[in-house]
Amino acid sequence: MSRLVEHLRTYGENVAIHTDSQQLCYRDLADRVEAAASSLGRDRRLVLLETRNDIATLVHYLGALAGRHVVLPVPAGRDHTAVLQTYDPDVVVSDGDVQHRRTSAGHRLHDDLAMLLSTSGSTGSPKLVRLSPTNLISNAQAIADYLHIDETDIAATTLPMSYCYGLSVINSHLARGAGLILTDRSVTDERFWETFRRHRGTSFAGVPYTFELLERISFDTMDLPDLRYVTQAGGRMPPERVHRFAEHAQTGGWQLFVMYGATEATARMAYLAPELALSRPDAIGTPIPGGSFSVEAPDGDTIGELVYHGPNVMLGYARGPADLALGKTVDALHTGDLARRAPDGLYEIVGRTSRFVKMYGLRIDLQRVESALSAAGISAFCADDDDRLIVAARTGRDAGVVQRIAAEAAGVPASAVRAVIVDELPLLPSGKPDYPAVRELAQEHGLPSAGTLRELFADVLQLDPADVDPDASFVDLGGNSLTYVAMSVRLERAIGQLPADWQQRPLQELEAVATPARRRRFWAATVETSVALRAAAIVLIVGSHAELFELWGGAHLLLGIAGYNFGRFCLTPLPRAKRVRHLRNTIGWIAVPSILWVALALLLTDDYTWTNLLLGNKILGPHDSMTAGRLWFVEVLVWTLVALAVLFWLPAMDRAERRRPFAVAMAFLAVGLALRYDALGLELGRDAWFTMLAFWFFAIGWAAAKATTALQRVLLTVVLAVALQGYFDSLTRELLVLVGLALVIWLPTLRCPAALTAAAGVLAEASLYTYLVHYQVYALFPGDPLIGVLASLAVGILITQLVTMARHRLRARRGAVRAAKLTPARR
Template identity: 55%
Template sequence: MVHLSGSLPAPAAPHTPPAPWPKAVPFARELAAHGDRLALSTPHGDLSYRELADRVAATAERLGPVRRLVLLAGANRTDALVAYLAALSAGHPVLLVPGDSESTIHSLTEAYAPDVVARPHADGTWALDERHPESAHTLHPDLALLLSTSGSTGSPKLVRLSHENLQANAESIAAYLGIDDTDRAATTLPMHYCYGLSVIHSHLLRGAGLILTERSVSDAAFWEEFRAAHGTSLAGVPYTFDLLDRVGFEHMRLPHLRRVTQAGGRLAPERVARYAELGRARGWELFVMYGQTEATARMAYLPPHLAAERPEAIGVPIPGGSFRLQPVDGHGPDIGELVYSGPNVMLGYAESPADLALGRTVQELHTGDLARRASDGLYEIVGRRSRFAKILGLRIDPQQVETLLEEHGVTAYCAGDGEALAVAALGGVGEEARIRRLVAERCGLPARAIRVRVLSELPRLATGKPDYKAVRHLTRPEQDEAPGTGEDLRNLFAKILDRADATEDSSFVSLGGDSLCYVEMSLRLEEALGRLPTDWHTRTIRELRALAAPVAERPAGQDSLETRRARPAPGLRKALWSWTTPRSWRTRRTLETGIALRAVGIVLIVGSHVQVFDIKGFAHILIGIAGYNFARFQLTDAARRERVRHVWRSIARIAVPSMVWITGAVVLTDFYDPANALLLNTLLSQGNDRFDWAYWFVEALVYYLVVLAALMAVPLLDRLERRYVFGVPLVLMAVGLVGRYDLLGLASARPQLSPSVVFWLFALGWAAARAATVRQRALLTAVLLFTVPGLFQDQPLRTVLVIVGLVLLIWVPTLPSIGPLSALAGVLASSSLYIYLTHYQVYPYLQEDFPLTALLASIVLGVGYATVVTRAARAVRWL
């Protein structure tokens, strides 16, 4: 639903068409002409063109009869599209902004004072929030749409597009792509991005269907939706094709696919040729296209039959457009700046509200690209005029440097950075020197003027285009950072996860974060942001920064709203709180239940071994928490190969430090056999001595992860898990119950320590992380109540403790805490594996005479070993 707030006139009958305006976008007005054909296929149901037209007309009525500036938070959702089409059909200019960027919405609202803001409220419903009953601006009659220029999201500089621009470009694209009313195109790109918007325009123009989705092509559910809707068209930027490679696109069965389109940056010629050949073999066509926001979307396309033979070309002008080459000093007669003319060229730029009154100020578009026209009539881009940098007196073209490195097998982004050339490249450790040498030899620059950073993933904007600002930032020496500015969130992610390629659109899970670094990350973020949402690990740095903005903007000494709410009531309670509580304790926080259980659990495990007390059962709770964390950090939306790689990395982070430490114990003591060092004690049945089974927990965890990594590598199983996120762990839990009751006789000499017996707890923790309803959580609780009893013979306290701990994990995501307690819990939880590893070599020597000292020394040594392992891993990049 789209609601209206404010004092706008009451709407007419819901389906009465709005009064015609002198200027509007025809395809937005003529939706009803396509009748009952499918307009939108969404995860929530389908919508016909007639139904879409009714909703658009009703929303247009709600916008009122006065022409006003509408700021729209763009999203690939029905409500956003309806509001957008309603404004276009009724002649209201739209300022389209990314709906997932609060900072952009805020900055452009401040800069342009829109009359109406269309965006979702906190409860998910959409609203048209009135700010001015009549327009506060003078709006030119031709003005239809305002878009941010490429790379300047949030900047007040906008592209002014007319009704004719939108209609003409949609008609041109539909013509050369051959779109008809049987087509179904997926919204693989953001609506606020001109390329993604052009897909919507051109298909609505022809009465074709849109598969309206916000899913990534790396998500298995996207392909299920695409096949179910008989998808015919895919659009992508170069990064989209990286994702297609990762998910095995070349092996997919897509019987209805007709065309794949590419724009938004240069795709390497060999990849263009490869995809063109793949299309020929599979029955679809590849269209490589060239465009800019200033040309509404498209200016050129490469005919599909030439893609394999001429993959380096951008092709020919789109229908209705034309190119000319303007000579540029320093280049030969066959190379010039590409200048485009056509009905889709923008009206001009806007840099303030006053510019909204302007008509056409631009007649042709100077693209800034250097190009040549080959003998076959195809145009080729050879460089970028505006990206030239002058470094030590030499004129350097970063795009040429990128091409040079590409010829040597290196994918890189390059940017001028004052007195140096910044190069971010894909590659391995130690390749910086080779890349620097290649660039120095070709460009004539000294090595000191070339800053190279090798990354596992290149920084990109939300649209998938290169983020050259991030390239300059990532390659800048640490001492160049402004002092006293505090630790930036992106630097924090890069430091803790050892991922220098962290960008604004990275998240904890996308950067390969796991349970071993989750604790430190969550506590550091809570310290920076105040209060963390429970799903912070899946949110991008950009989204987390938006949460931090109110804190950053708060005057010194002013408390957050959360802090004020957390304080006791006024009066005696407040006075007592202030007098008896240290200042650093007064801000109340929450602590994730999993972290609290890990922290308490490791203390109780060690303390029980030392015999300070006798409270057992937490090792089995930690098995459940391991499954819970596996689901959260390993089973992400990443491609199958990326998922499997992350699991193997986690295995290494557990197994390598464990084997190193246990090997030392085998060599220096008589308590362990070599099988312990290899984590094979369970499989080789080494005796029944207490210390032979000391590391059963580590062995079980490694065994589970190895088997799951192998299973996840199977495409069919990977797809099943993505589709049945709760059902799969439920099935595995049922399989685990066969081992729980040892129906196959696989249990070891100590059944409750056998991996086959306790696997059902791992699967239950996995299912707990996926449980989304009360019914699902109740089911897991019932399983616990029926299956835990009997596991520990004659130990009722241990049985109750395991049940209570896992019930907390299922039902209670966070617990109340205070700053110092959270910090202590964080240290214990993040070091829990290492405390568990090392305490067996500490407490036997102290427990008889100094039990409390034995407990403390075990914890201190474990924390120390955790620090050593973490620093070693970051130093040599082996984990």
């Protein structure tokens, strides 16, 4: 009986294997392994094992080792022609079926050879890593030591058994009598987590892409009471993601181990202790027990190639059957990674010696380009193809932005970069990047072509046409409530009636719904309800202030529409950082021009004080000035958005809103109503109309944007009607706001004459600047309120157009500067 079988038997009735349908104790596993070893033959043989994460595969893997055969694990369901033809294995095991290809051993196998593995999980290559029993055992014991694995642990097999990382999970747990949950299910499959919870799983392993999937399914909110630790290896994970998962680990009561390894070192070479994942997420940590590093750097340089020494370093490579007779041909592993040892003793990877390409006379680090894209929140793989840089990025990204960031990071012209947007990034079975597949993608996909709508999007959003991806939507491209008006009006003219959710549809889909025949019909035009109400509200505000008529309530209507647009354009499916950045930009679009106008008015008039310059007059006073409350709407809106930006910067709030968008909006509405009804006993009386206590109008608009059912809209309408009752002490004012916000709740668009649609769009787009300047403009026409109102609207429209023109010129200048910077690279 082999030492491996004896080792398994020592753990007796401990459960070794869990599956969906059965459990297997160590004693029974040992019996099966012993039988499998016999079925493979008495002479040492080369055994090709097609692997799945199931009992049959595990038993034959252990059987091959127990019988001192040489096992070559390969992923099931793949083409292994190259390996079969090159190495001509004696035995092939597939789905538990043992096929003897000859009656006796056909290869000369070195006594120390136990396993052959494809490098980095690649398939189809005859270049294999030769591993010995010492390599396997020493690495399994080292991993078990620093992870503190014992008999109570149960690990799920989240990685292929043909991949050294996946195999190391199996080896290290069987070395300590721990349990394994054998499954091929993805971490995105709820059945995986049901099995994990049912068998009280304590750990699982993941490559960087696994953690990207975990973020998509809100892993941090899962209830996993028995989870003890999670390991990450298989490539560098962005430090910011390491930090996020370290935070999740801290709050969830488990540990995160970030590890560094290679097939040539059996699996692991270094690990980052969990307590350092928060403070040093950019480091690979320290060598595993029994191993050591050296950095081979030029004299005086602290950065050089990382070299690993340890008993787990491979015997050497095999490129053909003759190499199977070789003994140990390497003493240390030259990793090919550029590294340094930091003052705190931790090792850091700073680049890759083999991922440099020459383009335009420049030596370009492809890993650096990928890191620059990752820092911008873009998951992408980079490869070279002759004189071009190929970048594959996942769906939802803007190809133009990907192209520009990659070009700037590489220092080459944008024309030298080809960005391809794909549903999923190409991966090897190991979960590592498949760079040859990235090159193939460049042949299958072309760069987006420029078209009319593309130029329209670029014009309104102040982008280069090349930066507008046809697969991106208005929201994806950075559109917000301020650019929404201009885009909706101009888009209506270009393609006819707009779909209700046009702002979230890809540009190329909008081209497909164009209806030119309808555009010529007088009543075929539609206008967004929010756009029409913004136009109407600004006319009501200016007209009432100039005393042309008296119809109050326009500002409160605008506050509700602002909340509606907040829900649509700021709380999108984008990542949290981008949500907050989008919200920050929206605040800037409102606050900056407001402050600039107040500064100008302070120089020319006595209308404002220094507190207006801070947009804080309603908070800081003075409250007795005739002009004290003129900018109350801007102040309330800006500080509301600032407070929400702070709140949604918090991961917990962000997660809650994504899970229950309507419920969260209603919770904020409840807070607003508590202020409206003075639940805190502040007794601000009529002043509450014009302070942060008017927040409930914003909240009800926000909830309207998130309402998806008729019942939710009915609830909002009832709340609106009840809350307005007696709010203004003016039935006319209350009815005006009620009707306006009810339209927002129930009707996304209105049908009206085309000429009226265009006028509404112009007025709505200029509403902010009109609101800011109208106090000073209509005052120039005392005794003639009609001219004062028309002049105010005209000046607001004029300033809007001038700002748009200035932004166009600034964009052109930035493009010229960027081109000038790239000129040396072209030479």
